[in-house]
Amino acid sequence: MFDYKLLEALTAVVDQGGFERGAQQLGLTQSAVSQRIKLLEARLGQPVLVRGPRLAPTPVGRRLLNHARQVRLLEHDLLDQVPTLGEAEPRLRLAINADSLATWWPASMASFCREHRLLFELLVEDQEVALKRMRDGEVAGCLCDTPRPVQGARSHALGQMRYRALASPAFIARHFPTGLSHAALRHAPAIVYGPDDRLQHRYLARHGFHEPFPHHLCPSSEGFVGMALAGLGYGMIPERQVARELAEGRLVELPSLDDQARRIEVPLYWHHWRQGGATLEALTGHLLRHSGDWLEPLPQDDDAPR
Numbered sequence: 001m002f003d004y005k006l007l008e009a010l011t012a013v014v015d016q017g018g019f020e021r022g023a024q025q026l027g028l029t030q031s032a033v034s035q036r037i038k039l040l041e042a043r044l045g046q047p048v049l050v051r052g053p054r055l056a057p058t059p060v061g062r063r064l065l066n067h068a069r070q071v072r073l074l075e076h077d078l079l080d081q082v083p084t085l086g087e088a089e090p091r092l093r094l095a096i097n098a099d100s101l102a103t104w105w106p107a108s109m110a111s112f113c114r115e116h117r118l119l120f121e122l123l124v125e126d127q128e129v130a131l132k133r134m135r136d137g138e139v140a141g142c143l144c145d146t147p148r149p150v151q152g153a154r155s156h157a158l159g160q161m162r163y164r165a166l167a168s169p170a171f172i173a174r175h176f177p178t179g180l181s182h183a184a185l186r187h188a189p190a191i192v193y194g195p196d197d198r199l200q201h202r203y204l205a206r207h208g209f210h211e212p213f214p215h216h217l218c219p220s221s222e223g224f225v226g227m228a229l230a231g232l233g234y235g236m237i238p239e240r241q242v243a244r245e246l247a248e249g250r251l252v253e254l255p256s257l258d259d260q261a262r263r264i265e266v267p268l269y270w271h272h273w274r275q276g277g278a279t280l281e282a283l284t285g286h287l288l289r290h291s292g293d294w295l296e297p298l299p300q301d302d303d304a305p306r
Contacts, residue, residue, distance in 0.1 A: 003043075007068040009036035010048055014057055014065060014138070015093075015121075040064075057136070066137025066152070066273075069093065073140060073277035091119040092279065095130035095142040098193070099161060100268070102221035103240045104294035112286045116279060126196045134271050140280055141272035153271050156288055159295025160265040165203050165254040166242065167234035172252060175234075179255045182209055190215040191227050191235035199236040199264060206261035225251075236264060240294075267298055 013022035013033060023033040041047050048061035057065055073092070096105060101124060112118065125133060127144040134142045135150040149155040167175075175188035185204060192200050192215045204213065216233050218224045225242060228235055234254055245251040256262045270287050272280050 002067075003040075004068070004071070006036050006040040006043075007064060007071075009033050010040060010057075010061065011065060011068050013037065013049065013055070014061075018055060062137045069137065069140055070273055070275055070277070073279055074275075091121050092141070092283070093121040093123070093139045095123040095125045095133045095139045097127050097130065097143055098124050098219075098221040099238050099241065100143055103161070103238055108287075108290060108294055112283065116282060118279065118283075126194060128196060131271065140276055141270065141283070143268055143270060145267050145269065147267075147269050149271055152275070153273055154284075155269045155271045156284065157298050158268045158270050158287060158291040160267045160298050162239045162296055163199055163203075163236040163264045163266060164239050164262065165234060165256075166237045166246075166251045167228055167254060168231040169249065169252050171228075171231040171234060172254065174231075176255060180207060182211075185209050185213055186211060187214065189233040191218055191224055191233040192216065193221075193224060194219045199266070202264055203236055203261075206264075207256065207258070239263075265296065268295060 009022065009026065009028075012025045013019055016022040016025055019030050019033055019037075023030040026033065037049060041049075044060065046060055047058050048064060050056045050058055101122065109120070113120070123130075123133060123139060125142075127146070130139075130142040131144045131146055131150065133139045134144075134153060143158075147155055147157065171188075176184050178184075185207075190200050190213055194217060200213075200215065204210070216227060218227055221238075221241065224235060225237060225245070227233060228237065229245065229250055237251070239246075242251055253262060270284060272284055
């Protein structure tokens with residue numbers, strides 16, 4: 001049988017990114033937490049943490065983290081049914097992409113959190129990184145653009161977000177006075193969310209442009225829009241995020257002769273543990289029932305759960 005005090009120490013150290021902060025979260029000394037980790041490793045006969053160059057769980061450590069977090073969710077379900085056992089203060093750890101957080105996620109979760117007395121710990125990650133977090137057992141659920149679930153999880157199609165290549169009118173007048181040409185794209189600065197963000201590359205490829213291009217890196221959805229409004233560059237922005245700016249003419253679409261190449265739809269799939277308990281199942285049901293309120297429908301072939 002597991003000693004859950006040892007698993008609690010492992011979870012705190014990984015979640016907080018170090019022994020000192022993990023000890024602070026648990027209200028213990030750093031030495032006490034270190035001893036718990038050593039005892040866990042002694043009982044297993046193998047390490048659960050890689051200490052350097054960056055603290056990270058080993059493969060067996062990831063499996064233990066996955067187990068411990070699922071147990072925490074199941075305990076919350078039990079406390080709801082038997083309140084005399086204690087008070088339930090669930091904190092659900094999820095990985096979501098920045099654009100969802102900046103657009104539809106907060107409003108969609110308000111009523112659910114009130115009803116279920118739920119707290120979130122949100123990790124804002126690129127979609128590929130979010131799925132890796134899921135695979136490593138670091139989160140109970142994630143949003144990503146990949147339909148195939150990791151082992152032990154399910155995925156459900158939610159819908160898609162529509163992105164448009166936008167910039168300020170002054171920027172377009174300065175850099176694209178004669179339209180969208182390869183010569184202009186070689187010099188006009190773009191805005192890219194981060195090194196793993198390929199939306200801009202996809203947009204340019206649709207227009208036959210495959211060369212390097214100047215670009216800012218801005219890992220913030222709100223900052224991304226702010227830079228576009230200020231005329232610092234053009235970039236792929238969720239249509240829903242800037243409805244007012246588009247209506248007011250403060251952002252406009254880059255000129256393009258091909259209507260199909262103008263916009264890019266990015267699918268969103270919800271991934272969650274199969275054995276995550278009633279709270280996670282309820283969240284999944286909420287997302288599936290209401291996703292049409294916030295997202296564009298996916299093509300029918302992509303709509304089946306996995």
